[in-house]
Amino acid sequence: MHSIEKIRAAHPAPFYIYDGSILSEQASILHKTFPAFDILFSIKANPFPPLLKKMASLGIGADAASAKEVDLALAAGMPAENIYYSCPAPTREDMAQVMGKCHIIADSLYVLSLLEEAAAERNLKLAAGLRIHPDFTTDGTPQAPSKFGIDESIIWETNFIEKYPHLTINGLHIHIRSQVLDTEKLGRYYDTVLDLAVKLQNHLGTKLDYINFGGGIGKVYDKTKQSPLDFGKLQAAVSCSIDKHKGDLSAKLLLESGRFLACDCGTYVTEIIDIKHSHGKTFYIVKNGANGFFKPVLRQMLLPFRHDHMGASYEPFATENDSYDINVLSESTETEVVDIAGHLCSGADIMAKNVVVKKGHIGDLVTFNHAGSYAYSLAPLLFASQPMPQQFFIE
Ligand SMILES: Cc1ncc(COP(=O)(O)O)c(C=O)c1O
Incomplete structure (x- = not known):
C-alpha cells in the first residue's frame, strides 16, 4: 500500500506496479x-523492460514470440544462448531480423523452408528447433487439430528431414496447455515429452541440444475453486523421468512460464472518477477499465458463455476461474455492492459486477491483483485515445 501511495503522490492513476x-x-x-532445467520467461506475458532485467538477473532466459521480443530480451541482458524464438508464423523479414541473435524454432514446414532457403543462400548449415504438435494431450483426451506446430505424424515421414539439407534439427519444442493445476497430469506430460524426444533423436539420427517442454505451470486465481500444484511431488516425478531417460538424452531441458512467474507480482491501480446510481445499482466509474486492464472485463464478457473447456482454448485472453481481489482504498468503514465500470463508450466495459467493496468516493483508488501477466500487454490501450496507464517496477 505504501508504494501505491508514494507513486500516486507523483503520478496520476491508472498505473501498474510490479513487485x-x-x-x-x-x-x-x-x-x-526443476533444478535440471533452464527457465524461460514468456515475454508476451509482460515485456516491461525493468521486469525483464529482473528476470535476467535471476538467470531466466526468454521465450520470445516476435523479433521485437528477441531484441527486448537482449536489451534486458539475457544472453543469446538463453533466448528461444518461437513464433506461430514468422515472415521472411522476421527470420532475417532474429538470425544469429537466438535459437530459432520452426513452427511449420513453411518456416523450415524459409530457414533452408536462408541457410542455402549463405552456404552454411543452420540449427533449428521443431515445434511439434504431438499426438498426445495433457489430459489423455484425443488430440485436436491445431494452428500451432507441425503435426507429429509429418515428422515420422521417412524423407522428412532430407528436404532440408542445410538444416540441423537440434531442438524439440512442445506447448499444448497453459494453466495446468493437476500435478500428476503435468508430471506425466513431462515424461511423455521425454519419450517423444528419444523417438525424435532416433528418427533424425542426431542428439538434440534442447528439449523445450513449453508452458503449463498453473497458478491459483480463485482460492475457492483451485488448489496449487504440489511442487514437491512434481519435483519427484520429473527427477524420476529424467533418470529414466538420462542414458538416451544429453539435451538441455527448458521450461517456459508467463503467468506463474509474473502474474502475482502485478497490481493494477485505477481511480474512481464518477459514481452513478441507475435503477437501483451503483456504478463506480474508473479510469481505463478495458483500455487499462482488459482481462477482468473479458471475464465479465465471457461469463455467460463459459463452458468446461473454455479455459484451455481461450488462453491467455481468458483464463478459467479467473478472479481478482478488488480493493477500494477508502477511509470508509462501510461497504457497498457495486459494479466497477471503465470510462469507454461500451456497455461491455465492466471490470466487476456486484462486488462488495469499501464505500468509495470520487478520487479514491481501486486496486486489482493478478495484474503482472497478460495485463498491460493484452489491453486495447489505444481505444478512445485516453492516456495510457504507466508502469512501475519496485523491489
Ligand atoms: C508457446 C508458449 N509457451 C509458453 C506460454 C506461457 O504460458 P503461461 O503463461 O501459461 O505460463 C505461452 C502462452 O501463451 C505460449 O504460447
Missing part, C-alpha cells in the same frame, strides 16, 4: 522444483 520480490519468490519455486 520484484514476488518475481524472485516465484522464480525460486521453479528453480527448486
Whole structure:
C-alpha cells in the first residue's frame, strides 16, 4: 500500500506496479522444483523492460514470440544462448531480423523452408528447433487439430528431414496447455515429452541440444475453486523421468512460464472518477477499465458463455476461474455492492459486477491483483485515445 501511495503522490492513476520480490519468490519455486532445467520467461506475458532485467538477473532466459521480443530480451541482458524464438508464423523479414541473435524454432514446414532457403543462400548449415504438435494431450483426451506446430505424424515421414539439407534439427519444442493445476497430469506430460524426444533423436539420427517442454505451470486465481500444484511431488516425478531417460538424452531441458512467474507480482491501480446510481445499482466509474486492464472485463464478457473447456482454448485472453481481489482504498468503514465500470463508450466495459467493496468516493483508488501477466500487454490501450496507464517496477 505504501508504494501505491508514494507513486500516486507523483503520478496520476491508472498505473501498474510490479513487485520484484514476488518475481524472485516465484522464480525460486521453479528453480527448486526443476533444478535440471533452464527457465524461460514468456515475454508476451509482460515485456516491461525493468521486469525483464529482473528476470535476467535471476538467470531466466526468454521465450520470445516476435523479433521485437528477441531484441527486448537482449536489451534486458539475457544472453543469446538463453533466448528461444518461437513464433506461430514468422515472415521472411522476421527470420532475417532474429538470425544469429537466438535459437530459432520452426513452427511449420513453411518456416523450415524459409530457414533452408536462408541457410542455402549463405552456404552454411543452420540449427533449428521443431515445434511439434504431438499426438498426445495433457489430459489423455484425443488430440485436436491445431494452428500451432507441425503435426507429429509429418515428422515420422521417412524423407522428412532430407528436404532440408542445410538444416540441423537440434531442438524439440512442445506447448499444448497453459494453466495446468493437476500435478500428476503435468508430471506425466513431462515424461511423455521425454519419450517423444528419444523417438525424435532416433528418427533424425542426431542428439538434440534442447528439449523445450513449453508452458503449463498453473497458478491459483480463485482460492475457492483451485488448489496449487504440489511442487514437491512434481519435483519427484520429473527427477524420476529424467533418470529414466538420462542414458538416451544429453539435451538441455527448458521450461517456459508467463503467468506463474509474473502474474502475482502485478497490481493494477485505477481511480474512481464518477459514481452513478441507475435503477437501483451503483456504478463506480474508473479510469481505463478495458483500455487499462482488459482481462477482468473479458471475464465479465465471457461469463455467460463459459463452458468446461473454455479455459484451455481461450488462453491467455481468458483464463478459467479467473478472479481478482478488488480493493477500494477508502477511509470508509462501510461497504457497498457495486459494479466497477471503465470510462469507454461500451456497455461491455465492466471490470466487476456486484462486488462488495469499501464505500468509495470520487478520487479514491481501486486496486486489482493478478495484474503482472497478460495485463498491460493484452489491453486495447489505444481505444478512445485516453492516456495510457504507466508502469512501475519496485523491489
Ligand atoms: C508457446 C508458449 N509457451 C509458453 C506460454 C506461457 O504460458 P503461461 O503463461 O501459461 O505460463 C505461452 C502462452 O501463451 C505460449 O504460447
